[in-house]
Amino acid sequence: MADDTDWKIMISFLDFEKPIAELEARIAELRATADGSDLDIESEIDKLAKKSAGMLETTYAKLSPWQKTQVARHPQRPHFVDYLRLIFTDFVALAGDRTYGEDAAIIGGLATLDGRKVMVIGHEKGHDTATRIKHNFGMAKPEGYRKAIRLMEMASKFGLPVVTLVDTAGAFPGVEAEERGQSEAIARSTEACLALGVPMVAVIVGEGGSGGAVAIAAANTVLMLEHSVYSVISPEGASSILWRTPDKAADAATAMKVTAQDLLGLKVIDGIVPEPIGGAHRDPTATARALADAVGRELDALGRLSGADLIRQREERFLAIGSL
Amino acid sequence: MSWLDKVRNSISSLAKRDTPDELWMKCASCGEMLFIKEFEANLSVCPKCEHHGRIGAKARFDLLLDTGYTVLPTPKVPENPLNFRDTKKYPDRLKAARATNPYPDALTNAYGAVNGAKAVLGVQDFKFMGGSMGMAVGEAFVAGVEKAIAENCAYVIVTAAGGARMQEGILSLMQMPKTTVATRRLAAAGLPYIVVLTDPTTGGVTASYAMLGDVQIAEPGALIGFAGQRVIQDTIREKLPDGFQRAEYLHAHGMVDMVVHRKDLKDTLATLLGYLARKEVA
Numbered sequence: 001m002a003d004d005t006d007w008k009i010m011i012s013f014l015d016f017e018k019p020i021a022e023l024e025a026r027i028a029e030l031r032a033t034a035d036g037s038d039l040d041i042e043s044e045i046d047k048l049a050k051k052s053a054g055m056l057e058t059t060y061a062k063l064s065p066w067q068k069t070q071v072a073r074h075p076q077r078p079h080f081v082d083y084l085r086l087i088f089t090d091f092v093a094l095a096g097d098r099t100y101g102e103d104a105a106i107i108g109g110l111a112t113l114d115g116r117k118v119m120v121i122g123h124e125k126g127h128d129t130a131t132r133i134k135h136n137f138g139m140a141k142p143e144g145y146r147k148a149i150r151l152m153e154m155a156s157k158f159g160l161p162v163v164t165l166v167d168t169a170g171a172f173p174g175v176e177a178e179e180r181g182q183s184e185a186i187a188r189s190t191e192a193c194l195a196l197g198v199p200m201v202a203v204i205v206g207e208g209g210s211g212g213a214v215a216i217a218a219a220n221t222v223l224m225l226e227h228s229v230y231s232v233i234s235p236e237g238a239s240s241i242l243w244r245t246p247d248k249a250a251d252a253a254t255a256m257k258v259t260a261q262d263l264l265g266l267k268v269i270d271g272i273v274p275e276p277i278g279g280a281h282r283d284p285t286a287t288a289r290a291l292a293d294a295v296g297r298e299l300d301a302l303g304r305l306s307g308a309d310l311i312r313q314r315e316e317r318f319l320a321i322g323s324l
Numbered sequence: 325m326s327w328l329d330k331v332r333n334s335i336s337s338l339a340k341r342d343t344p345d346e347l348w349m350k351c352a353s354c355g356e357m358l359f360i361k362e363f364e365a366n367l368s369v370c371p372k373c374e375h376h377g378r379i380g381a382k383a384r385f386d387l388l389l390d391t392g393y394t395v396l397p398t399p400k401v402p403e404n405p406l407n408f409r410d411t412k413k414y415p416d417r418l419k420a421a422r423a424t425n426p427y428p429d430a431l432t433n434a435y436g437a438v439n440g441a442k443a444v445l446g447v448q449d450f451k452f453m454g455g456s457m458g459m460a461v462g463e464a465f466v467a468g469v470e471k472a473i474a475e476n477c478a479y480v481i482v483t484a485a486g487g488a489r490m491q492e493g494i495l496s497l498m499q500m501p502k503t504t505v506a507t508r509r510l511a512a513a514g515l516p517y518i519v520v521l522t523d524p525t526t527g528g529v530t531a532s533y534a535m536l537g538d539v540q541i542a543e544p545g546a547l548i549g550f551a552g553q554r555v556i557q558d559t560i561r562e563k564l565p566d567g568f569q570r571a572e573y574l575h576a577h578g579m580v581d582m583v584v585h586r587k588d589l590k591d592t593l594a595t596l597l598g599y600l601a602r603k604e605v606a
Contacts, residue, residue, distance in 0.1 A: 171531075173551030173559050178569060179577045182550040183530035190532060191504050210488075211500060211531040211550070218501035232488045232497040232528070242410035242490060256493040257406050266405065268494050315505045319466065321498040322401050322459030 011282065014070050017059065023052040056278045063227065065259050066250035069235055071227040071279045072206045073169075078284035079138075080107055080122040080165050083205070086288035088113055088120060094151055096143075100180060103144030105136045105172070106216070108151040113163065114296050119155035121148050121216055122165030125206070139172035140212060142185035148216050149185075149192040152200075161199040161299050164216045169234065171212030186215040193218035194314055197307030201298045203273065203291060204228045204260075205280075220314050221298045222268070224260035225291070226275040230268070231258040268321065271298075351375055353545070367586045376543045376586055378523060380425075381432045381447040384482050388590050389445055393436025396444075398428045399467050401459040406493050414491040417453065425452045429460035430485065433468035435475065439594035441601055444472040446481040450524070455485035457529050458492040462499030465533060469506040478516040478597055483534045487527020500532035507536045516600035518593065521548050521571065521580065539596055540580040541589070542571035548580075 013021035027048045034041040063071065071077070084091055088111040096102045108121035125138035148164075155162045171182055193200060193216065202219035208230030224230060231238075231253075238252035239245060263269045273294045276283035305313065349360050353375035363370070367387065368377035385393055408414040422428055430452040435444050446468040448455040465481070472479040488496035510517050519537030521530075523546035531550055542548060549569035557564060567573045571583045584592050 173555045178549050181579050184535040186531040187535040190501050211528050214500050232493055238490050255408050318501040318505050322462050324400055
């Protein structure tokens with residue numbers, strides 16, 4: 001990304017951004033013909049750019065739940081590896097579950113966040129064909145969750161707070177995953193979160209897909225990026241099961257209340273990390289900074305609680321959901 | 325309505341007689357025609373192929389608990405906080421399920437004894453919206469565990485569920501950590517947690533309390549898994565192995581301790597409780 005102009009051309013637009021895409025294409029065309037001497041063209045470019053920015057702002061101010069789902073899945077949305085590069089330092093990757101294998105769908109290790117030593121764990125989806133295959137599109141197998149358990153227990157042993165970044169369509173649905181105990185691994189990982197005697201902050205940064213997400217998100221504080229989604233089943237899955245057609249995903253997304261704004265209202269999450277106008281993928285650096293600041297604040301607040309209080313707070317937090 | 329039914333219904337003394345449809349059923353597995361009363365007397369297990377049919381909470385309590393057990397009240401939870409509707413409104417689905425089921429939601433607890441060993445027994449009923457785990461199931465699970473802690477006894481859960489209740493969205497997903505808080509508290513009290521997996525147990529239920537037992541028992545042939553078979557098949561595009569996600573398959577892969585025939589279930593539980601129950605302090 002050499003400069004702002006190149007970067008905008010590289011952005012892949014979502015369906016609902018078509019009017020903005022057309023404007024941007026027109027601007028790019030004008031820029032290509034302009035040599036800087038024609039003041040009319042320059043002012044036209046300026047006008048169109050302002051219009052485009054305005055459209056982007058209004059579009060993103062009122063995204064529907066289904067549109068947010070698309071933004072949360074945007075191929076250029078920053079992922080775990082981007083946050084690792086942008087806000088964490090001195091990262092030491094820790095690999096393997098000591099039982100079966102190393103699952104690159106979940107990455108974890110020791111890291112420093114603005115001077116705070118932490119254990120960071122999260123899903124990684126990959127950003128191109130090769131890395132998507134390597135990371136299995138962020139869909140973890142039992143060994144991924146068992147690695148997460150191992151790292152959480154290590155964090156607790158050495159007094160390191162745990163930060164998790166959640167971004168998965170769900171745990172991997174496959175024969176081998178079932179044979180090696182996908183359910184048990186997820187259940188134990190959730191249990192490991194609840195047992196931590198250190199602060200734990202989870203952030204849904206993209207998709208929070210069902211049990212595969214909650215397994216590393218049963219935290220003291222759960223945050224969501226502004227345009228991320230978190231749900232019990234994908235809108236497509238709910239559409240095919242409840243409506244018996246694949247075409248009702250948008251309705252399902254609305255009905256299930258998958259957005260950060262909805263979930264804050266339901267007290268399922270504790271806060272929303274704002275994204276730049278046009279979504280995290282339009283400015284990964286600013287997004288990562290906002291995320292680091294929010295996580296840091298939460299860690300500092302939780303750091304004042306004892307281990308026993310942290311466990312109690314986490315328990316009460318989840319016991320309250322669904323209680324009258 | 326056939327002419328015979330018309331005649332029969334017009335004669336009041338004959339009107340309530342069982343029709344052949346209500347006397348016989350086909351085994352869901354081998355297709356054998358079974359006399360319903362005989363099938364039920366055989367614990368809803370097919371005498372020909374040993375297929376374990378699905379049974380409800382009341383039948384489970386009678387099967388596993390000594391006479392004189394107490395059914396515990398189902399805790400009240402917020403109803404329809406998402407104001408959910410798919411092709412039907414969620415409250416209408418609840419109403420329909422309640423009209424045809426004896427208990428107000430999919431998980432019901434009873435306090436009693438298993439061959440004299442006291443226990444709280446929770447049973448999930450697949451007939452109630454597929455046994456699905458919503459807030460009422462989560463809250464009932466927690467209440468069952470709390471009762472076990474108060475009575476200083478084991479909690480035994482008989483699971484049956486397609487998974488989380490989608491009509492409650494994220495709130496159903498949150499029952500996974502919620503129920504896990506309860507199993508942790510039971511463990512901290514040193515009390516046994518025994519899971520009996522019955523057909524079917526899948527999705528978020530399997531991925532939380534159904535897999536956290538000190539001892540994991542499965543009924544023969546029960547479908548037990550995380551992901552649905554169609555989803556897996558669509559992902560891998562291969563034929564699934566024989567017996568995949570069945571109780572025996574899970575046993576072979578180390579996921580359950582034992583596969584136990586329904587007729588032996590009560591004695592098995594009693595033996596386990598005898599070993600694991602909290603020793604009385606002298």
